Amino acid sequence: MIDIKLSPETLNLESCNVFVADPAAGAIVNFIGTVRNETKKQKVLRLEFEAYEKMALSEMKKIANQALEKFDIKKIALHHRTGVLDISEIPVIISVSSAHRKAAFLACEFIIDTLKQSVPIWKKEFLENGEYWVSATP
Template sequence: MIDIALRATPLDLTECSQFVSHPSCGGLCFFVGTIRDLNLGQTVTHLEFDTYDVMALKEMHKIAETAREQFGLHAVALHHRKGELTIGEVAVIVAVSSVHRAPAFAGCEFVIDELKKTVPIWKKEFRADGSHWLAARP
């Protein structure tokens, strides 16, 4: 079971939790990434995420499939925001379930790490002294 989403609207941890929950699964693991107000000692006012939607969704699904196979996960939910986000808003949710906790922890970490490496989602950081793209630009 895989649930992938790119949204311009707020993400819902309860929705992701309900998707991955199953009576056979004793291990549920979640990563929730939020927008913080500091980066490298500089005050951040907000972020903007730009995406190549078709490719991003394809890559997100591929990551989820790989995680299910590699870690024996029951389900994976991977949701990411796009557009402008303010401090404290949720940018990404990874939710996974498995029979035991160790594969859930490992699978969750794999999903967020691979998302950061391979999915065409770009982050622009806004500060009082200007804005800039983090990592590669779109």
């Protein structure tokens, strides 16, 4: 029902979609996070993601299980990258299958919103004037 992955390798959308495919599904919704080239009007050079792997995997699994309880969906793939990512690379893929599209859209949004609040993964931005851990200080 759920496929959770944390990897230093390039994420693969196709493998997420193969995992969530289901004969009873009428929709697969994908959320793909991509590295943007600017933040607060400053040029971003690259990002680096660090994870507390054991806990990140267990928190990701919790979120996926919550989504399965909350929404009428079939399967979830939730993959997150670690390491250094260049502009346009993919830090996160969420694929959700469901009988009807609405539930999969809502589940994708719930999963990414919750992941950003609770999964112990940290993003460092490399800007032209230095490097900063995102959200670390007020």
